[in-house]
Amino acid sequence: MRLRREQIVATALRLLDDVGLDALTMRRLGQELDVQAATLYWHVQNKEELLDAMAEAMLAGCADGAPEGLSWVERAAELAERLRRALLAHRDGARVFAGTYVAQDNTLRFSDTLVGALRDGGLSARAAAWGCWTIVYYVIGFTLEEQALAGRPGKGPGKGDPERFREALERGAYPHLGATLPHLVSADLDARFRYGLQLLLKGLEAEPEATPPAKARTRPTQADDKRRASRRSG
Known part of the structure; x- marks a missing residue:
């Protein structure tokens, strides 16, 4: 059977889940596909191109069926959740996604949809573009830490084990960390992610470059007519 690029990417993602990056x-x-490594280079020039293709594949469907009837903030939040x-x-x-700059359909449609949500909020072209990058960077950074701290199945607790943090605090005087410890070691990562995301989106809502809504034009009242007539006669 002829080797296809899509087959290589799908196998790479499966192997990623098995052995890690x-x-x-x-x-x-190549061993997984039962081909020589040199054969792969007919389809992907190097590992960097392979990682780009894997990142593109991971975003499949992220921009599909954008929810209707939501505010621009809610749409942006939903897209960030999908990316995570x-x-x-x-x-x-x-780690695969970080540092890639893929100009392919899945990635471009996701970015276009997110920028569109921000522009619907009245943000300028610059604020929408940089706001999009900021949201994506937040998702990547949070998820990098989330995956780095998590334990692997059957391997015991990961580096984010709360007990390790508690033991470290007991060895020194860290009153502010101690006072906030339950929240620092909270295992509710979904809530922690959404808290940070909402802070970011509230900042974008207050963006000074946002276009203010157009003021509704009202018909002049009788009092307005009298004031204008008085000014003309004076």
């Missing part, structure tokens, strides 16, 4: 090499991918879910769907997904 550090162990994902072109040689190992897409990255969490694969082991080291955020």
Whole structure:
């Protein structure tokens, strides 16, 4: 059977889930596909191009069926949630996605939809573009930490184990950390993600470059007519 690029990318994502990004090499991918590594280079020039293709594949469907009837803030939040879910769907997904600059359909449609939501909020072209980047960077950064701190199944607790943090606080005087400890070690990552996202979106709502809504034009009242007539006669 002729090897196809889509088959290579799908196998790479499956292998990523099995062994993680550090162990994902072109040689190992070739072994998984039962081909020589050199054969892969007919379809992807190098590992960087492979990672770009994997990042593009992870975003499949993220911009589809954009919810209607929501405010621009709610639409932007929904898109950010979709991006996070897409990255969490694969082991080291955020690491794969970080640093890629893919100019392909899934990525471009997602970005276009997010920028469109921000522009519907009255943001200028610059504010919408940079606001889009800021949201994407927040999602990547949060998810990078989320995946780095999580334990792997069967491997015990990960680096984010609350007990490790509590033990460290007991060895020194950190009154402010101690006072906020329950929140610092909260396992409700969904709530933590949404809290930060809402802070970001509230900042964009207050963006000074936003176009103010047009004022409704009202018909002059009788009192307005009298004031204008008085000014003319004076």
